[in-house]
Amino acid sequence: MPDSVHAIELTVNGEPHEAVVPGRQLLVHFIRDTLGLRGTHIGCDSGNCGACTVIVDGKAVKSCMQLAVQADGRALETVEGLSGPGEEPNDLQAAFTRHHALQCGYCTPGMLMSATALLEQAEELSLDEIRRGLKGNICRCTGYVNIVRAVEDVAARRGLA
Amino acid sequence: MSVPTRTDEQIATWSPPAPQAPSVGQSIPRKEDRRLLQGQGLFTDDLWMHRQGHVHFVRSPHAHARIGAIDVSRAEALPGVYATLTGEEVRGLTDRFPQIAPEPGGSAKDYCLAVGKARFAGEPVAVVLAETRELARDAAALVEVDYEPLPVTLDGVATTQPDAPLVHSEIGSNIGWEGVYEFGDVDWALEHADHVVRIPHLHFHRFSSTPLECNAAVVDWEQGTDTIQILSNNQMPQFAAMFMAPALGVRTDQLQFRSQDIGGAFGLKLTSYTNITAIALLSRKANRPAKWTEYRSEHMVGSCHGNERTFRGIEVPVMADGQILGFSATAFDDVGAFMRYEPLGGVIFSQVLPGCYRFQHLRVDYRTVLTNKTPVGPNRGYSRLQHLWMVERIVDIVASQLGLDPVAVRRRNYIAAHEFPYETPNGCLYDSGDYHAALDRVLELVDYDGWRERQAELRASGSGRRIGIGIGSTLDSGTSNFGQARLINRELQYSGNGEAAICKLDLGGEISVALGTVPQGQGHETTTAQVVADTLGVSPNEVRVLAGADSARNAYVAFSGTYASQFAVTGIGAALGAAKALRDDLYAIATSVLECAPEELLLVGGTLSVEGDEDRAMTFAEIANLVYANNGALPPEIADAVTLNRRFVYRPPFGVPDWRTKSGHLTLTYASQFHACVVEIEEETGATKLLDYAIVDECGTPINPQIVEGQVHGAAAHGIAAALQETLEYDEHGQLLNGTFWDYHVVSCPDTPLFKTDNLPRPSPFTPTGSKGMGEGGGGPLHAVCSALQDALGPDVVVTESHNPTERVWQLLHEPDAAAREGAEVRSR
Amino acid sequence: MLLPSLAYERPETVEEAVALLRATRNARVLAGGQTLLNALKLRIVHPDVLVDVSRIPSLREIAHEPDGALRIGAAVTYDELAASPLVRAAHPVTAAMGSRLVDRQVRARGTIGGNVCLADPTSNFPPLLVALGARLRVRGARGARETDADGFFLAPYMTALAPGELLDSVLLPALAADQRVGYETLQVGTDSWALARASALVRCNGTIREARVALGCGPVPVRQRAMERALVGRAPTAAAIAAAAALAGEGFDPPGDVHASAAYRTKMAIVMARRAVRAATEES
Structure with missing residues (x-):
């Protein structure tokens, strides 16, 4: 069966985003490669290290442990949303x-x-x-x-x- | 000559800035932090090159197997696959990597991909470059390799037997190197001691500090310039270059290394040159950049682990008053399938041969042995922690067997404060310290007496719980004399050590420092800025520090990198020297322009002024302008003499050690750490809990005390993890049983105690700032936790393993004979 | 790590989900994904289709059934379980487990249904559900059926779910006033990997009237009927419970692996069984 693709809408650090993602894409790869937000890191391949932790609808989750398509309709917050380059740290x-x-x-x-x-x-x-x-x-x-x-x-x- | 013109307004508003308080010794906030906190760090996986392909290694599923045909045709047929590379091609394209060991160990054939046979499960046998990471992985799965499995050798002692399968047939045995270190007269001591304590077997287990960022590299072999661009997180790039250049048949200056942020390394990112070599070949073959980011499961099986060491036949001569005369032991250091950085471990342990003690009669018969397991790398505390663990085990077992107080035995045998600098029997010079004071302080911090009372109460209560109080005294020797390599192989033309830095004033008068070190979280940008700022009379905020490798900056020597607890000596020494050289340039210009003597000048706030006549002054910007943009206004003799761009190589005061006696000045500094911990054991299950943990460290003059404390915490967490949770275990076929973070239980936040710490500085007389290298930590928790278990279990049980998970503690309590192997015995006169 | 090729579906109702599972060979249910995604990354499983049930409203409900049982939708996450006033009131031990499982990120995604259907030997919920006498409501093409937790776990990673079936909810029978639950675990670290687990449901009014004890960390959770029989009719003294626990271990065959030997696991399971009964008989 071929990969499915999906149109998703979400907010990223408060900004609305639309994207088309493959069904098999992990949220962490969407964040790093598609959104280009490289502050979210990968430290293992078994969901144990938490380096990829982001906040989805107010809850911390490991972005290597869910699919990008599952973020459809959600509010995603990454480290870049805490304070931007040039801004004072929170x-x-x-x-x-x-x-x-x-x-x-x-x-x-x-x-x-x-x-x-x-x-x-x-x-x-x-x-x-x-x-x-x-x-x-x-x-x-x-x-x-x-x-x-x-x-x-x-x-x-x-x-x- | 004329002074550069100032406007009236500038003159009217100018006033001499307040003198800067020195920043060295202060916990100023780290310069690195902001980018890392805002997700703006630049780690290798964050970097990419135009047209890059993605790399995936094909790895041997067998621990030992002859490799027959490799068929890459199905992989290459996939659209989007750019190139493949096999071991056979590598044999034709490269020479084997140089070996540190002399013959016969030096005849081992180590290539970047397995040639002829695979020697550990996970060894790369082929590699694929493809358009996407998914495709590279899919294509790698289509590479067909004919394996003929061979018998495996896995036990570090049995592998030395004549019937063991050979890992490298060229060597003729599985002993990669062997040597006897013998000082004093051990036989005399054993004969004349009041007691001889025999410990037949101690075993230091295999684990890894597993940096959270795995290995990564983006490599472009630029065919036009014949330059090999390497963006990577290798932590000792010039060492890598010395191994890669001969193998690839290129000049070392064709290898251009760069790195920025590195997500931890702990010695385990030193030998990634083997992977980088394969990726370089692949890049040349495909004529495009190649990017590789290791997966964690690959890192666990395919990069490197810490050394596993088995000690046999330990004999300890002890006098009735608790004086320990020394020891004799045989060590089997299991380095896995390739030596790479080894057998340097075979000499590095001898930097701390007697530990913290006045032992005079010492013998270690040391063997570097090969097995069909993942190769080792110099994991944090490298080779010293295994040895120091044995020394601390000896002290505690002696105390336990002879019914002595382990604190008293330590006090009786520690080197005394007045004896520093102290020369060990093997010619090493311990620079400074006060072990007795540090022990007293750590016992106070942990409330030793209070816990002893609590221990007695608990013993009487029948609660099913008991506690043990443990001590770990350890050393963190730093700034190696690479001449020690000659004790391994006298042909090696290495000695001394060094580091380079470049300090310059840029066009607008800005100060920058380029380092040869390759930090992985140690805060070099901050501590360098502190030292340079104090030297040049500015604030650390005004000093830009370029850390990380960049071959083009030319701030390196052969030993550059971040490893072996040396930055505070070598890196800081280089930065300080370069800053002083720049200051010389500034003074030369200012004395000429301001027409004054150097001793009349004040250097404050980025301005040189004449004391008592502060209107005669030059800012750094004005000086920079004169040199870079207005040199017609400079007298030629000054213009010819200054560059404002000064490179300095710090060189520690070393000679060449004597390979005949295996003695000499092997390392420059000896930071020390004293750990005390309280372990509670639930008797019914063997479950352990750390109730309290204190550490006192001594590392000379701290440049930034908070950074020092952070290193102490980190090293302690690694030791605790190894003592209780982290172990790398193999099955009888040589398959790693815990090759992911699912199975390899990295210690987490709630399981790491909230350490109490203190620092008792004893400045080193041998270093530029009185600081000592530190950070590796010496494995203190491994010693202290075993000590606490020994304390809780009493003299009927001997803790012989460095790793004591719940089940082993249960066994020690309930099945001590099975758990402790041969235990220990005392022969008294 | 990258996943193998697959298609993703997100049905809105249980009926749609069941239809998708029936229509597609080699489909897998995706709930919280806290184990399944690992298995996909490591390419241990290769489904053609993932059927994401995590947003189906009826699977996300917690409510009381007419018979007083508490119905917990299969897609209820661990942290929702821990925070639910209904669960905290009716089954505090179950709620507490939800708050101590793995870590916060996993608790935010992982579901009780996923935990149960994975049937990993070290999973938290199976021995508890067996001890509680929970029922599992399953939806298939022919409608709903219910099965006892006791018979649900067939082998490691194998349950009584037939192909095309979906776990709808977990039904926890109401606890009587004199019933209490105990749950004890021996772990490698805080909230971490378990070496031994045991759970007990005990009815006691000065004398033990009824006991259900299940051991975990074996291939499947196993009831300890000899121990249960030995408890009934006894006062809940430490000695009586210890004597009964000496009979534990029947039918229990845990694996030996890198974390612990089988023999040690068995001994510890017995210790946990004793402690679980103690916990279930102590005055709250």
Whole structure:
């Protein structure tokens, strides 16, 4: 059976988009190759590392674990939507710098998107909830400590702690 | 001569800027962060070239097999397939890669694709270039290879037996290199010690720090210029060039490496030159650029792993008061199917031969052995962590067997603070440290006494839980003397070490620094800017640092790259030297133009002014203008002498080690780390939990303490992962059993403790800034977790494995004989 | 990683989905995709068509049935399960499981139906559903049928779903006032890979009246009938439960692999069975 193709409509970082995608295209490849948003990374091929995490309709998801066509009608947010080049980093990004929560930066976009959803979905966040909440994102550089501290800091500043 | 004209307004508004506070020693925010946080980093998979094709490797499914015919016709027949390449073609197109080992190990034939036979499951045997990544993968599946499976050799000790199948028949055995390191008089010590503790078997397991970004390269063999453009994430490009150029039969300057951001490497992106070579050949054959991004499942099986090492027949002479005189051991270092960076591990461990201790009588009979497993690469802590793990196991097993306090045994045997610089029996010079103070501090941080009380309470409570308190003392030796390679192969013309940097003032007076290092998250742009800014009297924000490889910048020597805990010495040394050289240029111009003596000049805020007469001043922009655009206004003797573009090579003060005695000054600095952890064991299941974890590190003068702490955290997480979760296991056919992140349990956020850390600087007397290289960390958690398990389990059990998952801990508790092999025994006089 | 060639369909109703599954040889149901997409990437499976049921409204409902059972649509995601007031009130252990499965990203996409239909030996829900006596409502060309969770899991990755059938919903019987649920897992890391699982449903009013215990991480979840019989009529003391748990392990044949040996898994499953019953008999 040949590949199917599908017309989809979605918003990407708030902007409406229309595209035609093959049925077998993963959302992450649509983001990186079609949209050219290369901040979303790929670190594994089994859905374990979370480097490709984006936010779809308010929830953090791994964009290697769903098809592009499944984003039809959805609101997609990627790291590029947090603050654009030349803009000031947002509060979470600034906290990552303050706490040295990134080293090589490869996991960082996915980590930011997970933390963004975690912070937006919670009414309060304990230390344990932050640590468990970031379980889906592997970082091989930082040992996670400073990432947890950065998210804790933002949670406190947003009145969630 | 005339001073460049200033407008009245400029003069009226100008005032000398406030002196800059030095930035070295401060945790200034990283310059790298913004682009990485905004998704604007440039990793290799983010790059592409016009007309590029996509690469997919065909890999051997067998761990050992003779390769017969390879039929690529079905793959090549697919529309959109540009080219294929097989091992047989490679044999005709290239020479084998150079080998570091002397004969007979040096006769191994290592090509970029398997030639004649495959030696590990996952070895590339052919490669396809096609229009899309999907097509390349589909076409690779159509390549038909005739394999004749051969018997496999997988055990690191058994592989040295005469009946083992040969991985490389040219070598005549599976021993790639062997050598005996012997210092003091071990036999005398064993004879005269009050006790001899024998440990028949210790095993350090195979794992990998698995950088989150896999290997990647975009290669274009430009036929017109005969230049091979290589965009990649290789972490030691000039080392790669030294291996690739002879194999390809090209000049090293035809190999033009570039990289920007690298998503972690940990030593595992050093030997990717084999893949890059195949991709270069493919690019030439197809006459178009070729892009390769490794899949994770390929990385796990086909790139490289950390060294697995088995220690046999360990004997430890101990005096009644707890003084350990040294040890004797045989080491079998399993490097998998190809040596590549090996057998350097066979000498690098000896940088830390006695560990943190005053051991005087030492013997290690070391063998680099080959098996039908994935080749190894110098994974974080390379070769020292395996050895240091054994040393720490020795200390804890001695304490446990003799009923001594493991803290007291350490205190009794550590090198004392007043003994630094301390010369080890094998001629290494430990530069600085205070191990006793660091141990005291880490025990305080972890609340050692409190946990000892809690441990006793728990023991009495019958709760089914027990805790162990463990210590890991470890070294992170940095800035290797490559002359150590001569201890492996005395013919090698290597010695010393070095790094290059170029510091220049650009047209508008802007300061930039080009580095030869290839950082992968270590913050080189930031720390370099700090050092250069302080040297040139500006803010770090005003210094642009060009990190990452770029052959065209010419900021490299043969050893350039980021590996082996050396940037704070070699990279910073080079940047500092280049900045000082640029400063010399600035002073030369200013003294001439301002007609003053150098000692009269103030260098502040990007301006040179005459002290006490601040109107006589030149900004960097004015100086740059004079040199680049207005040199008619410069006296010729100055114009001829300055370039504002200064290259400096930092060279550590090394000589050539003595291959006859296997001793010498093998490395420059010795950062140290002291770990203390508390492990809770649930007796019924063997499940472990880290209740507390503290680390004290010492790495000389920290340039940016926050970056240093980040490195400490990262190295500790790798060690914890390896100690409890991460292991690479093979079945009896040589198939890797956990070749994806589904099966290979990379440690996650909730399973990594919130480390408590402290830093006790003891500046190095040997380095440009008093800093020591650091970052590899020395595998502290492997030592500390095993130590804690030993502490919890008591003297009836010997922890002999570096990896202790739930089931093994359960076995140690419930089936100790089966779990601990031969355990340990004490012979007392 | 790239997927093999395939066609994608997104039916709007269960009827359309069933029709597509019937019409196409080698079609696969795509729900949350948190395992299926991996299998596709690694080219372990090669379906011609993916039938995406994740947006079918009726599969996304959680509601009470007339008999009091809680009906959970097969496409309800783990995080929806965890957040549902109905599930939290009627089946708090099930809700809690939804909140501790793998990670947040997987919980946002993965579905209870997918977990059940995959029938992976390490999956979370199968042993729980067997212990709870859950029923599975299946839709096929000839309409709906219901089957007990007990008989649904046939072998690793194999269920009683016939070709062309679709799991519609999971029906959790209402818990009586004296019924409690226990669920215990031995994991490699937090919210991670399991080496052993056991679940128990116990009716107890000072004396154990009824017990259902299922072990997980074997080829299929298995009821522990000897243990169950030994529990009935006993006071829920630690000693009585431990004595009964000594009978656990019947019909349990877990695999040995890189994560743990079969022998260890068996021992641990028994420990988990004992703990699950303890948890189900402790006063809340």
